[in-house]
């Protein structure tokens with residue numbers, strides 16, 4: 094049975110597409126682009142905060158304590174972040190399904206070597222980054238794998254984030270997984286950044302290579318920044334005071 098071309102009145106009444114921005118593919122693309130910008134800003138902020146590990150335990154634990162001290166503001170940021178993730182994924186899937194439905198089968202197959210290959214890469218890298226973030230939250234925020242992390246405090250009685258991160262990355266498997274995941278994040282951002290300028294209507298023939306190169310450079314900086322942390326731990330450039338134990342899995 095074929096689907097009706099226009100939604101019924103009942104569908105129109107309850108559908109979220111009644112909101113003007115969501116009622117057209119362009120509006121939905123804007124949501125994906127704007128939530129993408131918010132997520133990129135979070136990733137850059139998170140990277141800058143994490144790089145405090147190179148300044149030593151005091152700097153990193155002070156940074157983590159500062160974040161915790163913001164109390165309700167931290168929860169507002171978390172809720173905004175979660176909303177952005179949900180909207181970004183939901184509208185990406187919606188647009189993808191609409192594209193598939195609007196495209197005749199033969200046309201899709203013919204173009205599989207062009208744009209669709211890149212689009213497929215975006216979906217796979219996006220889903221892998223999502224899986225990574227869930228693992229990452231379980232590891233460092235919920236401390237589900239190592240409940241003892243919760244009890245670690247430094248000499249000033251602050252939550253010892255430095256010790257937790259160095260201990261986790263002293264396991265080569267964990268570090269390798271992080272480097273792989275941030276590599277996929279870099280790939281996702283490289284295309285995503287160039288494509289969001291296009292969605293926002295800022296791309297011209299002249300500016301296209303600028304945005305593409307800019308996206309690539311930002312993605313590399315983000316990748317190298319995040320990857321530098323597990324790498325530095327494995328190379329013992331960032332380490333724990335010798336009295337403390339290292340990898341709980343490899344010992």
Ligand code: HEM
Pocket residue numbers: 136139143157171222226229230233234254258271275278319320322323
């Ligand atoms: C070497 C790489 C990374 C390190 C060392 C790291 C470190 C941390 C730590 C220690 C926390 C817990 C903070 C706390 O509860 O006090 C955290 C939370 C978080 N990280 Fe990462 N992170 C890394 C990469 C990433 C990446 C690539 C993403 C996203 C793509 C990400 C997303 C998050 C999110 C969403 C949270 C939860 C924030 C919150 O609860 O407020 N992290 N990270």
